[in-house]
Amino acid sequence: MSASDVASFLSRFLAGRVPLLLEDMRSETDTQARKGAKILVLPAADLSTIDDAGLVRAVLHGDPRAPRVLWDRHARLVYRILRRSLGQQNDVEDLVQEVFLSLWKRLPTLRDPRALPAFLVTITTLTLRHELRRRWVRRYMTLGAKEDIGPDLQAVHPDPEARQAVSRLYAILDRLGREERIAFVLRYIEGMELTEVATALELSLATAKRRLAHARARVDYHIARDAGLAAYLSGIDEESP
Amino acid sequence: MNKPQDSDRALRHLCELARAVFTEDLSPREQAEWSRLEVKLSGQPRPRRTLAVGLGLAAAAAAVVLLALGWHQTPPSLGFRVVDEAGVPHAAPDLASAGHIDFSDGSQVALAAEARASVTAIDARGAHIRLERGRLSAHFVQLPKASWSLAAGPYQVLVTGTAFDVSWAPDTRDLELWLRHGSVLVKGPNAGQGLAVAAGQHLLASAASGQIVLDSMVPSAPPAPPIATAAQPPVPDLAPTPSPPSERPLLSPRESSRGRLAPSPSARAPEPSLAWPRSLARGDFQQILDDATHRGLDEVLSGAASADLAALADAARYRRKNDLARQALLAQRQRFPHTLAGRDAAFFLGTLDESRAGREARTSALEWYGRYLAENPAGSYAGQALGRRLALFESLHDRAAARETAASYLDKFPTGPYATKARRMVESSQ
Known part of the structure; x- marks a missing residue:
């Protein structure tokens, strides 16, 4: 290996401030070459302080510390989207696992490592689609017996009327198609921008807009015709909840 | 609720309620x-609950039987003796210097x-050893539930039946470990959460800088010192052994720039470094680009050292100056074709082409990836290059080439990130 090889290696390693796995250190001219040596350099940088791009590179280069940091940083986002989409606070652990396993498989295809959160949201929505389909099939196979996916809100909101209202909202979301439901949640509950919703659902902006408009119209329609909700909403203040 | 603003207000209220209810608190x-995910990621099988329950019941039943029989004898603690280099038992039984400890x-x-x-501690399952300075060679017998650990400075080496050499330099605060058998976890x-070191690996950790290097053991790594036996005087051959030649330079840019390793014959006489690698390390990408412009791009591309060219290419890529990155990578390949950086440049040229739109760009990317694979069949980016070729063939609707690439990918990287796509492609053609 030549000095320039080493310098090149160093520059790439130092530039990324992440480890580099150099699998082939062989050189035709260097009889001292370490044939087949695998070198993993873990820099001093604290991974918890580096940005997502650095973190992705660290995962891809095999830094054993990186997956945990990635989990710590982004697991909450995945939990939150799954809970808000499914309308259940608990028992989403298996889906979170599924999302992260899928992320690990797909991470090498992430072109811009800075886009990690958006990439993770896309994977989460894919997982959600499969899960909603699975639940729909199960419900269909059990001849309409409603699966117990209602939110367990007892512990998370003190107001029983508010809990009831949220339950009714998710009953309405159950009437939407999978795509519409996810689009609605991302836009109106998660508060994402239209472009972010389109990216997450891998749709064009125009299609995403149409889908959201349709979802919104259906939700409005059902809210207006839900007597319980109407009674609850008539009593809210302008600045509530 | 009939007016649009009523509808907006109602929806906003309900969504805010949903946000308040479904939080991200864990x-x-x-x-x-x-921890469950970690097991899955490491490829270990998920523990079966039924088996665990069965084993738990069996263990509980065994405990009840043993208690009923009055069997509650705890296993005796291990013993040890310290022998100095002349084979004489040491006066201070918890301290050893140039001798050995027999358990x-x-x-x-x-x-x-x-x-x-x-x-510092010992029980029936093992002992805790503190290495205060110097090097030791350990061989721990692999027994069920064995629990050995070693501390050196701020580091902890958690051991399961294994053999390794470890050294600790209190002045430089460097820990070095060569693992011959088994595995250890270094904290x-x-x-x-701990760094797993496997047999055949070498770890160098600097508590001063926080840097850790984990690599493969090489023939020049210190030979396993003889472990003393009763028949042999315990004089371990543990003279300090120099580190493998190519490890230290990787840790120190200064050392590497001095050229401890022979330069590639393909390169011209080494040009003076512009110190761009250091600027790159600091994240001063724009400074590199400005400096290159100030010096004159033609002059830089034709005269800069390989390391500086690589730094320039990286800085340009990070700043999305793809044209400049391409020029630097092409210069790297032209001027340093047989170096690692020169060969890697082919891969990066492929990624640059992929970032452009159009069929021509994709075809060009295919060629660069192909060239990289021809020059680096086992290189760091071989898996990615082959996977990208698979995706590119597919996007160009060249199904025959895609299938052939998929088969090749599966052969070389059966669990790689493109394996699912490759498998689907191979299966669809059957």
Whole structure:
């Protein structure tokens, strides 16, 4: 290996401030070459302080510390989207696992490592689609017996009327198609921008807009015709909840 | 509720309620989910609940039977003795220097001259050893539930039946470990939840800088010192051995720039470095680009050292100056074709082409990836290059080439990130 090889290696390693796995250190001219040596350099940088791009590179280069940091940083986002989409606070652990396993498989295809959160949201929505389909099939196979996916809100909101209202909202979301439901949640509950919703659902902006408009119209329609909700909403203040 | 503003207000209210209800707070059980994921990621089979329950019941039944029989004898603690280099039992039984420690289960720890260690705790399953300075060679007998650990400075080496050499330099605060058999988990500064070191690997950790290097053991790594036996005087051959030649330069840019390793014959006489690699390390990408412009791009591309060209290409890529990155990579390939950086440049040229739109760009990317694979069949980016070729053939609707690439990918990287796509492609053609 030549000095320039080493310098090149160093520059790439130092530039990324992440480890580099150099699998082939062989050189035709260097009889001292370490044939087949695998070198993993873990820099001093604290991974918890580096940005997502650095973190992705660290995962891809095999830094054993990186997956945990990635989990710590982004697991909450995945939990939150799954809970808000499914309308259940608990028992989403298996889906979170599924999302992260899928992320690990797909991470090498992430072109811009800075886009990690958006990439993770896309994977989460894919997982959600499969899960909603699975639940729909199960419900269909059990001849309409409603699966117990209602939110367990007892512990998370003190107001029983508010809990009831949220339950009714998710009953309405159950009437939407999978795509519409996810689009609605991302836009109106998660508060994402239209472009972010389109990216997450891998749709064009125009299609995403149409889908959201349709979802919104259906939700409005059902809210207006839900007597319980109407009674609850008539009593809210302008600045509530 | 008939007016649009009523509808907006109602929806906003309900969505805010949903946000308040479904939060991102994690329960302790959810926080502990990482460990389950870690097992899956490491490829270990998920523990079967039924088996665990069965084993638990069996263990409980066995415990009841043993208690009923009055069997509650705890296993005796291990014993040990410390022998100095002349084979004489040491006066201070918890301290060894240039001698060895024999444990009653057959485990042995041999200390080099000037080394100093102590046994700080011992029980039936193993002992805790503190290495205060110098190097020692350890061989721990692999027994069920064995629990050995070694501390050196701020580092902890958690051991399961294994053999390794470890050294600790209190002045430089460097820990070095060569693992011959088994596996250990090293904990300490910058090692996160612990760094697994496997047989055949070498670890160098600097508590001063926080840097850790984990690499393969090489023939020049220190030979396993002889562990003393009863028949042999315990004089371990633990003279300090220089580190493998190519490890230290990787840690120190200054050393590497001095050229401890022979330069590639393909390169011209080494040009003076512009110190761009250091600027790159600091994240001063724009400074590199400005400096290159100031010096004149033609002059830089034709005269800069390989390391500087690589730094320029990286800085340009990070700043999305793809044209400049391409020029630097092409210069790298032209001027340093047989270096690692020169060969890697082909891969990066492929990624640059992929970032452009159009069929021509994709075809060009295919060629660069192909060239990289021809020059680096086992290179760091071989898996990615082959996977990208697979995706590119597919996007160009060249199904025959895609299938052939998929088969080749599966052959070389059966669990790689493109394996699912490759498998689907191979299966669809059958």
